[in-house]
Amino acid sequence: MRRLAQPQVVTTAAIAAAASALLCLPRMVQWGKRPFALWYVEATIFLGGFVLWAFVFAWHTEYTRRPVFTLKIKPSIFTAATFVGILCALGLHFSLDPAMRRISPEEYPVDLNGWLATALFGLAFTDLFLIFAPYAWLVRLIRNERVAAGLTIALGVGV
Numbered sequence: 167m168r169r170l171a172q173p174q175v176v177t178t179a180a181i182a183a184a185a186s187a188l189l190c191l192p193r194m195v196q197w198g199k200r201p202f203a204l205w206y207v208e209a210t211i212f213l214g215g216f217v218l219w220a221f222v223f224a225w226h227t228e229y230t231r232r233p234v235f236t237l238k239i240k241p242s243i244f245t246a247a248t249f250v251g252i253l254c255a256l257g258l259h260f261s262l263d264p265a266m267r268r269i270s271p272e273e274y275p276v277d278l279n280g281w282l283a284t285a286l287f288g289l290a291f292t293d294l295f296l297i298f299a300p301y302a303w304l305v306r307l308i309r310n311e312r313v314a315a316g317l318t319i320a321l322g323v324g325v
Contacts, residue, residue: 169224178223183215189290192283198272211291218299225306226298296322 169175187208194200194207226234267274275281300321304314 169228170220172224175220175224179216179220182219182223183212186215186219186290186294187212189286192279193287196280196283215291215294218294221299221302221306222294224302226302229302229305229309230311296325 190211275284301318
């Protein structure tokens, strides 16, 4: 737990949380029935993101012995991940989306700006909330990367 309070962790978490909050701003601006003021929603995203990024920067590298961000990705892994992502997107588009569009049409973007705002929110906060922070927390708690990965996947499927 001491690693969460180290100056380097606090600084990098604050920078990453500010970037996440900024990238989430277009989606928050487009949120028509927002129950709170925009500044409050953005502050909440920043504070929540700060805690989640602190988990990542404090524990990921220490317990996995790998950097948080990897810029050198093997082309075969990138190709496989892209292919699986496209297949999953097509599966959701044809199976789940038609029913969900009838239930909550406001959740689906109607133009390119809406799509970009939703994509930025997904990249800036959803992945942090469902993948990066839970994995860092679980790998610290369990100290087994495979079990932590499995539980992280289970969380994502459950949500």
